[in-house]
Amino acid sequence: MLGFGADRLRADMNRLLALLFHQGIxxxxxxxxxxxxxxxxxxxxxxxxxxxxQESERLLKNLRALLIERELTDYKKMGNHLNQLMGSxxxxxxxxxxxxxxxxxxxxEQNNRAGCLGTLEVLEHEYCYLKSKLxxxxxxxxxxxxxxxxxxxxxxx
Amino acid sequence: MGSSVAAMGMVSDSKFHVxxxxxxxxxxxxxxxxxxxxxxxxxxxxxxxxxxxxxxYDPGNNSIPYVSPNHHHHHHHHHHHHHHHxxxxxxxxxxxxxxxxxxxxxxxxxxxxxxxxxRNIPVVIMSSENVPARINRCLExxxxxxxxxxxxxxxVNRLKPHMLKTKLKCGKPERTEExxxxxxxxxxxxxxxxxxxQEQLQSQQVPTPLQDQDQDQxxxxxxxxxxQQEQEQLQLLPPTPPQQSNxxxxxxxxxxxxxxxxxxxxxxxxxxxTMV
Numbered sequence: 331m332l333g334f335g336a337d338r339l340r341a342d343m344n345r346l347l348a349l350l351f352h353q354g355i356x357x358x359x360x361x362x363x364x365x366x367x368x369x370x371x372x373x374x375x376x377x378x379x380x381x382x383x384q385e386s387e388r389l390l391k392n393l394r395a396l397l398i399e400r401e402l403t404d405y406k407k408m409g410n411h412l413n414q415l416m417g418s419x420x421x422x423x424x425x426x427x428x429x430x431x432x433x434x435x436x437x438x439e440q441n442n443r444a445g446c447l448g449t450l451e452v453l454e455h456e457y458c459y460l461k462s463k464l465x466x467x468x469x470x471x472x473x474x475x476x477x478x479x480x481x482x483x484x485x486x487x
Numbered sequence: 488m489g490s491s492v493a494a495m496g497m498v499s500d501s502k503f504h505v506x507x508x509x510x511x512x513x514x515x516x517x518x519x520x521x522x523x524x525x526x527x528x529x530x531x532x533x534x535x536x537x538x539x540x541x542x543x544y545d546p547g548n549n550s551i552p553y554v555s556p557n558h559h560h561h562h563h564h565h566h567h568h569h570h571h572h573x574x575x576x577x578x579x580x581x582x583x584x585x586x587x588x589x590x591x592x593x594x595x596x597x598x599x600x601x602x603x604x605x606r607n608i609p610v611v612i613m614s615s616e617n618v619p620a621r622i623n624r625c626l627e628x629x630x631x632x633x634x635x636x637x638x639x640x641x642x643v644n645r646l647k648p649h650m651l652k653t654k655l656k657c658g659k660p661e662r663t664e665e666x667x668x669x670x671x672x673x674x675x676x677x678x679x680x681x682x683x684x685q686e687q688l689q690s691q692q693v694p695t696p697l698q699d700q701d702q703d704q705x706x707x708x709x710x711x712x713x714x715q716q717e718q719e720q721l722q723l724l725p726p727t728p729p730q731q732s733n734x735x736x737x738x739x740x741x742x743x744x745x746x747x748x749x750x751x752x753x754x755x756x757x758x759x760x761t762m763v
Contacts, residue, residue, distance in 0.1 A: 359637050366520045366640075374520060381513055413586070417615050418513045421637045 339474040360423030508583035535590030585614035609649040
């Protein structure tokens with residue numbers, strides 16, 4: 331019974347991963363992260379991703395604050411934030427978020443405020459979606475790990 | 488999250504010590520993991536100035552005489568990776584991000600190569616942007632390699648030869664005692680080899696495994712882009728299916744898995760256009 335559950339969880343995880351790859355939410359770099367996880371660093375992926383969440387939310391907040399500033403929109407600062415977000419997204423394999431950053435940066439370089447606002451909406455949406463999917467992934471993984479550690483009494487039937 | 492074991496001076500005999508410099512928390516964590524997975528001792532810092540501090544860089548004292556191996560600190564370990572013992576710790580390689588606030592990776596590279604005490608330490612540059620002029624500049628300034636981010640394990644696998652090379656160099660007499668960091672005379676020979684290699688590679692678009700060659704010459708060679716590769720550099724709008732954007736990477740990485748030379752630095756030259 332225990333083995334069956336673990337297999338199903340692994341299948342769920344693989345299915346979710348395949349979907350995320352297919353949609354371009356994640357790219358190969360995420361697999362690289364997973365490959366770096368081992369007994370000496372068993373929580374590497376979730377640690378990195380959690381840092382990513384913290385950093386991204388801070389940057390998104392800053393971006394929104396910069397854009398609300400109508401009079402003196404600091405596009406240079408915006409560009410810096412975007413470069414940071416782009417870099418970290420690329421580092422964890424957050425493919426779509428990174429691509430939206432690229433489009434956002436193009437708008438910012440043209441000082442196109444309306445365009446920036448539009449891309450910020452898209453960016454926030456993409457980020458939220460990514461975060462929820464990664465949480466889902468970690469939940470499945472957690473269940474799998476917990477399941478592996480639990481010894482169920484044998485049922486005679 | 489302590490990775491500054493080396494700061495105590497207690498460096499393990501068998502491990503190479505790499506100093507990683509990056510202002511991004513995530514990238515520091517990544518590079519640390521990559522390096523540790525490859526059995527390197529790792530110290531990470533978040534700026535060029537901290538890197539120089541860690542290396543024991545002394546800007547005012549650039550004319551120190553050659554120090555013989557017999558005069559070294561009591562807490563240095565037995566392997567002689569350098570002959571210059573003004574450093575606080577023994578570092579076998581510095582890997583640094585290019586774009587950092589304050590001191591860029593390029594600035595750091597120049598300072599290291601301009602310092603008698605530190606110039607033999609191999610330096611590798613990482614960047615998230617593929618700018619051939621930038622890559623050339625770094626290589627000419629003495630960088631051993633230029634990695635595009637995100638850095639992979641296959642990139643890190645290229646580091647050891649550079650560290651071994653330096654270890655072997657220690658037995659040889661010091662080069663000319665000029666202070667100038669600019670590599671006027673330094674890169675003359677490699678530049679000729681550059682052109683020769685360029686001619687060779689233009690006839691064969693697919694990079695060949697040149698692992699042995701890489702160790703002796705500058706690893707990166709300008710290669711004209713093929714139309715296909717230019718297209719791959721130009722994707723701008725989301726979403727792109729993962730296969731398309733990483734097609735180039737996948738082919739190269741397959742080649743790497745088969746034990747052939749990864750050649751990632753050569754690939755850097757293929758994109759004249761950059762993503763904007």
